[in-house]
Amino acid sequence: MRGKRAFDVLVAGVGLVLSAPAQVGIAAAVRLDSAGPVIFAQTRVGRFGRPFTILKFRTMTVSDAGRAGAVTGGADPRITRVGAVLRATKLDELPQLVNVLRGDMSLVGPRPEVPRYVRAWDPRLRPLILAVRPGITDPASIAFRHEGRELAAVPDPQAYYVRHLLPRKTALYADYVRGLSWRADLLVLARTARAVFSR
Numbered sequence: 001m002r003g004k005r006a007f008d009v010l011v012a013g014v015g016l017v018l019s020a021p022a023q024v025g026i027a028a029a030v031r032l033d034s035a036g037p038v039i040f041a042q043t044r045v046g047r048f049g050r051p052f053t054i055l056k057f058r059t060m061t062v063s064d065a066g067r068a069g070a071v072t073g074g075a076d077p078r079i080t081r082v083g084a085v086l087r088a089t090k091l092d093e094l095p096q097l098v099n100v101l102r103g104d105m106s107l108v109g110p111r112p113e114v115p116r117y118v119r120a121w122d123p124r125l126r127p128l129i130l131a132v133r134p135g136i137t138d139p140a141s142i143a144f145r146h147e148g149r150e151l152a153a154v155p156d157p158q159a160y161y162v163r164h165l166l167p168r169k170t171a172l173y174a175d176y177v178r179g180l181s182w183r184a185d186l187l188v189l190a191r192t193a194r195a196v197f198s199r
Contacts, residue, residue: 004106007107011107012098012101013101016097022091023095026082030082030083033082033083035062036062039058040055040057040060041056042114044112044114045114045115045130046105046133047132048131052112053104054099054104055095055096056092056093057083057094058080058092059079059083059087060076060083061080071158072151087148089196099136100136103133104133106135106136107135107136107137108185109134109138109176110129110132110134110135111140111169120162121170125170125174128178129170129173129177132177137188138173138176140172142192151165
């Protein structure tokens with residue numbers, strides 16, 4: 001989509017500047033709430049299947065963050081007090097503006113998954129989804145914004161995610177790519193903002 005990368009860079013750059021005071025405050029809160037690094041880094045699969053390191057504010061205790069699975073339920077005891085607030089408001093995603101500037105991600109695009117979940121995608125859809133940069137938000141992020149509650153209600157969140165949620169997400173990822181347009185991206189951004197602020 002022509003101009004998408006330039007738009008991403010402009011908005012991410014402005015976003016980082018405007019959110020800098022908030023990010024400093026969040027970083028301090030994360031550090032004071034529990035010992036460990038402020039930023040959680042994890043390998044995800046990006047455009048054309050290339051791995052990259054996604055950045056988030058840490059929301060789990062450091063001893064458990066390294067052992068944790070890629071998905072967690074909303075009531076997971078490993079989530080810190082500050083982390084619960086960050087997850088609920090999606091403020092833990094703010095460092096991904098750096099990923100956008102680096103070219104790893106876009107503002108809007110299929111959410112990047114860890115390698116083992118990408119391998120679980122429908123092989124017919126995998127090349128289509130990986131043809132674009134992953135995004136901070138997308139239609140699946142909005143549709144599954146209460147995913148944590150659903151996962152918290154099942155005994156095995158990892159298995160439930162793979163069997164029940166991932167196929168539905170994958171279908172939405174593919175639909176987004178097929179209908180890629182400025183109108184679609186702006187609509188996703190508007191719906192994301194409404195979902196976040198309605199909390």
